[in-house]
Amino acid sequence: MVLELTGIESRKIMIDTSKITTLKHDIEEAKHVVFLTGAGISTHSGIPDYRSKTGIYNGISEPPETILSEDTLYQRPELFHNFVMQNMYFPDAQPNPIHEKIAKICNEKGYLITQNIDRLDTKAGNQHVLEFHGNLYEIYCTKCHQPVSYEAYAQDFRHQDCGGIIRPKVVLYGEAINPETLTKSVEIMRQSDLIIIAGTSFVVYPFAQLLAYRNPAAKIWAVNKTPLPAQGINEIIGDALDVFPNL
CATH class of the missing domain: 3.30.1600.10 (SIR2/SIRT2 'Small Domain')
Known part of the structure; x- marks a missing residue:
């Protein structure tokens, strides 16, 4: 089934609701959800x-x-x-519904590894955040x-x-990721039974390489405006703001 939604700023989009339903079910069934996010999560907060x-x-x-x-x-x-x-x-920026939904799920049974350096995930109350590139x-x-x-x-x-x-x-260009951050990231990925990638083109390394350390049995989903280069991913093509409030 395809649902026509009119979202923020009268954005008219088409979303496959069966995929949203399946993702929601996978979240409910999962024991350890891991989110991997990028800049597309914060654009609706004005960043x-x-x-x-x-x-x-x-x-x-x-x-x-x-x-x-x-x-x-x-x-x-x-x-x-x-x-x-x-x-x-952007010190006055506030979390949006995507941050809030991720925080709710993470606080119940998961972890967020984010490329974002804007601290909006912690502002949203997420207690399980690993800032892969640090914090401004x-x-x-x-x-x-x-x-x-x-x-x-x-x-x-x-x-x-x-x-x-x-x-x-x-982390500036030419600098290495903190070894403790890498170790913690690998540990989180190995615990996962569901991975959700959102708001990122997923081409920046070593962040994109984290999938190599996942639990082999983990299901992988992506909510993104464009398809990702990685294989074996269930994808919902669209804006995360139109998807996450329905999860």
């Missing part, structure tokens, strides 16, 4: 994604791999600071290693106490 036509990388003066690198952080700290402040921080709001001085508030960082990239360069605790 742009990265590489779409309206994304933060569109039309920038230098490649993002250059601007958001450790070299730029230390060699051109003003450029780094201006870019993240103008394009990546964990900010510290690279010289004295003291924590720094967002408000202080917004004013200056230099630490007033010691003059060190301040940075958010996120």
Whole structure:
């Protein structure tokens, strides 16, 4: 059965309700659900994604791999600071129904591994969140290693106490994922009996490689606007905002 829905901003879409029903049943039957999410989850909270036509990388003066690198952080700290402040921080953003539904399921019987660095999942009350690429709001001085508030960082990239360069605790281009994060991610994947991928093109590594560590018996679903490159996935093609409230 195909259902015509009119959603946010009068978006008219067609959704296969039988797939939603099956996914809902799989969630109810699962003992350990794992969500793998990306930027598409937060766009409905007013946070742009990265590489779409309206994304933060569109039309920038230098490649993002250059601007958001450790070299730029230390060699051109003003450029780094201006870019993240103008394009990546949305302190007033609030969780949307997708965050809320994921939080409800995770708090009951699951875990979220997210690429997002906007902390909206924890704002939604999710107690089982692993931020694979870190969190923009964990900010510290690279010289004295003291924590720094967002408000202080917004004013200056230099630490007033010691003059060190301040940075958010996120994985920059060229930096490795925290080994503890990788170990925890693999552990979570191995416990899974249901995996739900949402709001991500699932092409960024090593995040996309996490599927290799899943429980072989786990069912895999994707709720995404476009098909994913991975094989063996049950897919609902559409906007997650039109799907998750019905789960």
